[in-house]
Amino acid sequence: MESSFPFGVILAVLTFLIIAVNAIVVVAILLSIHKNDGVSLCFTLNLAVADTLIGVAISGLVADQFSSSSQSTQKTLCSLRMAFVTSSAAASVLTVMLIAFDRYLAIKQSLRYFQIMNGPMAGACIAGLWLVSYLIGFLPLGVSIFQQTTYKVPCTFFSVFHPRFVLTLSVAGFFPAVLLFVFFYCDMLKIASVHSQQIRKMEHAGAMTGAYRPPRSHSDFKAVRTVSVLIGSFTLSWSPFFITSIVQVACQECNLYEVLEQYLWLLGVGNSLLNPLIYAYWQKEVRQQLYHMALGVKKGLTSFLLLLSARNGGPERPRENSCHIVTLFHSELDG
Numbered sequence: 001m002e003s004s005f006p007f008g009v010i011l012a013v014l015t016f017l018i019i020a021v022n023a024i025v026v027v028a029i030l031l032s033i034h035k036n037d038g039v040s041l042c043f044t045l046n047l048a049v050a051d052t053l054i055g056v057a058i059s060g061l062v063a064d065q066f067s068s069s070s071q072s073t074q075k076t077l078c079s080l081r082m083a084f085v086t087s088s089a090a091a092s093v094l095t096v097m098l099i100a101f102d103r104y105l106a107i108k109q110s111l112r113y114f115q116i117m118n119g120p121m122a123g124a125c126i127a128g129l130w131l132v133s134y135l136i137g138f139l140p141l142g143v144s145i146f147q148q149t150t151y152k153v154p155c156t157f158f159s160v161f162h163p164r165f166v167l168t169l170s171v172a173g174f175f176p177a178v179l180l181f182v183f184f185y186c187d188m189l190k191i192a193s194v195h196s197q198q199i200r201k202m203e204h205a206g207a208m209t210g211a212y213r214p215p216r217s218h219s220d221f222k223a224v225r226t227v228s229v230l231i232g233s234f235t236l237s238w239s240p241f242f243i244t245s246i247v248q249v250a251c252q253e254c255n256l257y258e259v260l261e262q263y264l265w266l267l268g269v270g271n272s273l274l275n276p277l278i279y280a281y282w283q284k285e286v287r288q289q290l291y292h293m294a295l296g297v298k299k300g301l302t303s304f305l306l307l308l309s310a311r312n313g314g315p316e317r318p319r320e321n322s323c324h325i326v327t328l329f330h331s332e333l334d335g
Contacts, residue, residue, distance in 0.1 A: 007262050008065030015062060018055030018272050022048045025276040028289040036285055038124045043099050043281055047125050050091035050133075051272035057085040058269060063237055064155045078155035079141055085157075085269075087137025090173075093130045093234065097177055100230045104184040105156040107191055107224075110265075136173070140165050157216045166245035174242045189226045226282050233278055237271035240264045 063212035146165035
């Protein structure tokens with residue numbers, strides 16, 4: 001596949017957005033952790049860091065898309081780039097699984113959750129997650145059957161890695177992960193339904209007054225909703241790439257590399273842009289911190305415009321509708 005200018009532009013824009021959006025979320029989560037210590041926030045932070053690293057890793061591929069054949073990346077450097085991209089993507093996917101498991105554990109073992117998922121346990125989970133991710137990403141560099149025998153520029157995933165590597169990831173990782181997601185979702189939905197029925201029975205028996213209603217049922221269904229979003233975004237982003245890669249391995253005559261590399265691989269990587277938008281939205285602490293950050297930006301912009309207006313001798317004040325995004329954040333805080 002030759003270098004593609006439109007694909008390079010799309011990749012450059014996607015890279016910028018992934019890094020910028022995730023970097024903002026990282027700052028918001030760090031400030032939230034400073035105010036409210038919580039294990040779930042650490043997992044969300046790890047997800048944002050992993051997605052930021054994906055943006056950094058694919059940024060090296062942008063220049064290769066615009067370069068001539070004589071200036072293209074050497075195979076060794078391309079293999080290292082793709083190993084870092086794969087490692088970061090694996091860390092992102094595994095963190096999504098960890099967040100889903102954390103929500104599942106919170107509803108399944110609600111009384112013992114804080115004893116099980118404490119600081120040391122969360123740190124061990126994150127450390128083990130990154131170790132496994134880098135083992136997955138750099139596996140093709142040590143296993144010859146996962147490498148392409150010939151190298152054709154520009155530097156792309158399948159120019160250095162054989163589709164059978166993706167087949168192995170599908171069988172050993174992707175499809176088991178989807179099944180695990182479905183199990184979490186079904187079991188959490190079952191538990192939430194049981195809790196809801198118990199609360200209704202207590203209400204009918206007059207055991208609860210209108211002044212006191214346990215928030216457990218609402219919390220349970222909120223966790224179920226979060227896991228359902230995890231399943232949907234993860235599956236829709238990555239399943240086309242893995243399924244088409246399996247078809248490519250089964251049908252050697254089928255030339256699906258252009259579809260895989262220019263569309264489906266990009267769709268999977270695009271999940272790193274969806275993650276901060278989805279998970280930061282569902283996490284109230286992060287929403288609040290983003291709102292306060294937006295307020296700070298608004299105040300700084302207002303002060304700057306007032307100072308600029310004073311220097312120019314104009315009495316005009318900046319218009320109030322210049323920061324509608326702040327109002328938008330405010331309306332979502334208690335959602």
